[in-house]
Amino acid sequence: MAGIKDVAKKANVGVGTVSRFLNNSGYVAEETKEKIRAAMRELNYTPNELARNLYRKRTGIIAILVPSISHPFFAAFLNYAEEALYAAGYKMMVCNTEKEQNAELEYLDMLNRHIVDGVITGVHTLDIEEYQKIRKPIVALDRYLGDHIPVVAVDHKEGGKLAAETLADNGCKNVLHFTGTTAVGSPYHQRHFEFNRIMEENGIRVFSYELEWNRMDPGYYQREVKRIFSGSIEFDGVFAVDGLAIACMNEALRRHLRIPEDIRIVAYDGTYLTDVVEPKVTAVVQPVKDLAEATVRLIKDMIDGNEICEKQVLLKVFLKQGETTKQGAVQK
């Protein structure tokens, strides 16, 4: 197999010139570049990427950690992130951390071992201290991991406000409100505080249910929802993440309740699930494509050594009108 020396000889230039060309690490005249390219073509020379990476201390790989690859929100995030990374010349490595506590630590260690150039993390199972030790490109999706790690998230406070106002404008008096555990530090929780605040302001009663963090399987949702509907609580509104909101809607339909006449529903996240079901669910939408693109932009800047001025990137949410609330209720 042809090597770099053969290419240099064929192109009639020095080995250092070919190396500079391959690693894009110094000036090479355009004319010389053309000669090197021609020699590479002629010799069918493939640079050994491993050797090049060793020299550059770059692999062009970004790892993304998510609690579950198949969850609709994270699946969409990964889909858009991969597109943005690909466009920027990066490959995406994906780790599902649901299964193992160790995985998060292992991937952070891969930063030190030069296997990946950066980590985008949508999980957080470690002590914050583990993150404090690392001075490498890390961007957090919707998690607080320390002052030096930028966070990309939507304005969840606004999200909670939109949901609360929609249910209030729909005349709800008693509302079911599902929250994840607040033990994990995430901007995500802000929607709950704002939701409850506005409900209280409007004299609307809120029944709060705290569900397990990172438990997102339909079976679990359906069991919990059935239990609540079978209980003694009376309610006319629901605010919950997509999967739970849909489970509530289905349980209501099975009990021949009318939607939105008897129960109004607002989902949070607004993944495509809310469009697949019938009736379509009114939802506060996280712009997942924008989240993915902002995250990729930040990690790229960090790798390139650009100064990161933004400690937190907050993106706008919006209300997608479905058929589980009355139309036009919040057109303010």
Added chain:
Amino acid sequence: MAGIKDVAKKANVGVGTVSRFLNNSGYVAEETKEKIRAAMRELNYTPNELARNLYRKRTGIIAILVPSISHPFFAAFLNYAEEALYAAGYKMMVCNTEKEQNAELEYLDMLNRHIVDGVITGVHTLDIEEYQKIRKPIVALDRYLGDHIPVVAVDHKEGGKLAAETLADNGCKNVLHFTGTTAVGSPYHQRHFEFNRIMEENGIRVFSYELEWNRMDPGYYQREVKRIFSGSIEFDGVFAVDGLAIACMNEALRRHLRIPEDIRIVAYDGTYLTDVVEPKVTAVVQPVKDLAEATVRLIKDMIDGNEICEKQVLLKVFLKQGETTKQGAVQK
């Protein structure tokens, strides 16, 4: 930073011994290993993975190509594949090829450039010839790419049979049948031939619709389904992939048709979407976890240099009884 020489000195062994230990490339006594480990701990030595990979010509990375990361079937496949790869000591790189024709070729080239050790591909946009040129670990998910590339798929013929028999046993006389384009060589298509054969055998009329390959967005499905329901065709049964089957069900519900009394529906794939909607959809299920695990087992064997006896691994499908067909119809 400590290097391999420092570790050797501290452990009082030769550099070659440390190298053999790190690369797992020859005999090192257990006692010696312990001394090396202790020295590494003491010196806080992190092996440079790039240098090790260069030596081993292995990166421990497997690339998986799918048409869309966020499609429920592929999202579930990736989730399980990542778990199986992780358990086997591999990391997963993911590429969504929907966006670019080039991506497939680029990832195959990464095999040659020693960036990935193997490729699992659930896509096929290239000429078969491109694959013929490559003698590296490649496993195909549900695609025919050439004699030397093993295929993992479910028994789609059996899947078509299950669907046909279910609709026949439910008394259907006129059935809508959606197919993808048959221009791409995939075992997937066999379900259509078998479905049509059994329908004909039973004197059931089939209206076939060929949809665009790899178009899987809910909006496209909903438009096509609306068009067909608005047409002059009368039908009492539907056989389609999950998303389309659900779109048909929703359109039927909007038109106040009763399910399963007026229209019986059998979905193909049986992703969690069929459990999220109300009523739950009867489905022929592809065991996606088994598919992922079989694919990972094969790619691992190929990388390890084991002889692959199986040119094709066919897994069983099964019928998941939902509420869109009558119960017990196919308990044979």
